[in-house]
Amino acid sequence: MSMVKPVVSPRVLLLCSMFVSACGPPPGAEVVARLACANAGIGCPPPEPEPELPEQWSGSCRYVNRFSDGTECRDYLGPWEASAATEDCSTEQGTFSTTERCDSINATGWCVINKDSATPVRVAFVGGTCTENRRGCEVFGGGYFMERGACGPGEPQPEEVLTAPFPEPVQSCVDPLPGDAPGQGEGGKVCQAITMQGCTEPGRAWEDYGSCDIPRQQRPYYPVGLHENAERDDSRLNDATYAAELAWVKQELTACSCFCCHSERSPQGPGNWYLEQRGNFINGMFDTGIAQGAGIIDSTVLGNIPASENNGFTRLPSVFPSTNPSRMQAFFRAEFMYRGLRDEDFTGLVKYGPLSEQWNYEPTSCTNGEGVTQDGSMTWQGGSARIVMVLEAGARNPLVPPNLDTPDGTVWRLDATQPSTRLLASGLRFGESPAGSAQHFPAAGAPSSLVPGTQYYLYVLADYVQPITRCLFTY
Numbered sequence: 001m002s003m004v005k006p007v008v009s010p011r012v013l014l015l016c017s018m019f020v021s022a023c024g025p026p027p028g029a030e031v032v033a034r035l036a037c038a039n040a041g042i043g044c045p046p047p048e049p050e051p052e053l054p055e056q057w058s059g060s061c062r063y064v065n066r067f068s069d070g071t072e073c074r075d076y077l078g079p080w081e082a083s084a085a086t087e088d089c090s091t092e093q094g095t096f097s098t099t100e101r102c103d104s105i106n107a108t109g110w111c112v113i114n115k116d117s118a119t120p121v122r123v124a125f126v127g128g129t130c131t132e133n134r135r136g137c138e139v140f141g142g143g144y145f146m147e148r149g150a151c152g153p154g155e156p157q158p159e160e161v162l163t164a165p166f167p168e169p170v171q172s173c174v175d176p177l178p179g180d181a182p183g184q185g186e187g188g189k190v191c192q193a194i195t196m197q198g199c200t201e202p203g204r205a206w207e208d209y210g211s212c213d214i215p216r217q218q219r220p221y222y223p224v225g226l227h228e229n230a231e232r233d234d235s236r237l238n239d240a241t242y243a244a245e246l247a248w249v250k251q252e253l254t255a256c257s258c259f260c261c262h263s264e265r266s267p268q269g270p271g272n273w274y275l276e277q278r279g280n281f282i283n284g285m286f287d288t289g290i291a292q293g294a295g296i297i298d299s300t301v302l303g304n305i306p307a308s309e310n311n312g313f314t315r316l317p318s319v320f321p322s323t324n325p326s327r328m329q330a331f332f333r334a335e336f337m338y339r340g341l342r343d344e345d346f347t348g349l350v351k352y353g354p355l356s357e358q359w360n361y362e363p364t365s366c367t368n369g370e371g372v373t374q375d376g377s378m379t380w381q382g383g384s385a386r387i388v389m390v391l392e393a394g395a396r397n398p399l400v401p402p403n404l405d406t407p408d409g410t411v412w413r414l415d416a417t418q419p420s421t422r423l424l425a426s427g428l429r430f431g432e433s434p435a436g437s438a439q440h441f442p443a444a445g446a447p448s449s450l451v452p453g454t455q456y457y458l459y460v461l462a463d464y465v466q467p468i469t470r471c472l473f474t475y
């Protein structure tokens with residue numbers, strides 16, 4: 001009896017592309033066509049009638065799929081010889097049973113392998129989403145996907161959970177500390193945007209009024225050492241004008257969430273420069289940091305908050321938020337000159353990894369039925385989503401909140417209401433908000449209708465900065 005191929009989940013598409021032998025032959029045109037349907041939603045009718053499976057049951061095998069890390073359970077149907085079934089199970093390093101059937105599990109779909117043979121195998125998926133498991137079954141396992149358990153008709157699709165979702169900015173208003181002056185907010189409260197780039201009122205400290213929980217989850221945080229000789233004696237500190245300007249820079253940054261990872265109190269140590277450093281703290285910065293402060297390396301992709309919503313602080317061209325951006329830039333421009341650096345060594349330097357890559361991404365045409373059809377149904381690849389957007393062709397690529405995530409030219413944006421979930425499934429309808437989601441743009445009312453014959457940009461994200469589909473389609 002031939003061994004049954006393992007069912008590879010699309011979670012390991014990447015693994016597959018590296019170890020092609022693990023994945024079996026590429027899917028045929030018929031499977032690709034079926035997938036377009038599968039991607040349009042769970043209720044998609046099976047293109048072939050469901051196979052009639054033998055009633056006889058010869059045992060089961062529980063195991064962890066070594067490609068997907070997902071738990072699976074397979075029933076051996078028909079007259080399997082005990083030795084063949086146990087041998088198949090041992091290749092999966094599973095536990096063979098002649099008493100516990102897999103069909104008692106509330107599976108996320110079943111996958112029938114060798115459906116036309118007298119001894120088919122029926123795999124019950126545990127976990128994953130219906131769309132993923134269907135794709136794993138049909139594309140990689142060459143099997144027949146049966147909509148059972150949590151993937152049965154009418155069942156809500158299980159949510160995909162993001163383990164470290166990108167947190168949305170929140171607004172906080174707190175009472176002034178005892179002895180501090182009343183704040184500018186209602187009832188004398190001190191208000192601030194809790195996010196990267198967020199700042200409390202000038203002269204106050206982020207440590208006293210802000211919070212680091214959100215900013216620390218919005219970009220990678222890890223300790224990085226200082227520039228060489230950072231703590232040296234710096235004679236410029238004896239120059240009253242210079243010292244006053246440096247004190248102003250430090251006070252401005254003390255008011256902002258930069259404190260969270262740029263302080264001696266950052267839990268794993270500062271990410272390079274830090275406010276309390278002995279001597280002149282900007283000596284701890286590398287030349288690239290100074291070039292960002294001077295606006296020579298463009299830091300637009302990090303996002304920004306307008307001064308009117310950030311206690312008067314804003315950034316750009318300097319990377320550092322301040323109540324006076326040109327003064328901040330001039331300070332770092334002077335430092336840039338002092339270090340003898342040259343513009344041409346920094347201009348055009350791509351500094352921000354995936355942010356820069358996504359900002360400059362040039363979309364190509366949609367394939368595999370991705371896009372919005374005349375009846376409004378939307379199709380994308382890559383699993384479920386936290387954010388779904390339709391933009392005018394030529395709009396900027398969406399990036400981070402609060403100013404780059406809904407660019408000009410956005411026609412419609414839908415978000416999952418819980419940031420930790422990716423429950424927006426391909427197949428939803430343009431302009432409609434299924435349960436668990438909320439329209440983000442436009443703020444109220446229906447989006448502008450799509451114009452037939454016009455090209456649009458479909459941008460679907462598993463999370464901020466994690467696009468899963470980016471392509472142009474003609475409506």
Ligand code: HEC
Pocket residue numbers: 196197198215216217218219220221222223224256257258259260261262270271272273285286287288289290292293319320321
């Ligand atoms: C969540 C942690 C975190 C927060 C919050 C944070 N940073 Fe950083 N920052 C880092 C880390 C880590 C590094 C180390 C090097 C790197 O990854 O670029 C760094 C490095 C830098 C550098 C030096 C980069 C270079 O190329 O030399 C600058 C400038 C900088 N941050 C500015 C800011 C500003 C301005 C803020 C506030 C608006 C801020 N950071 C907030 C984590 C953070």
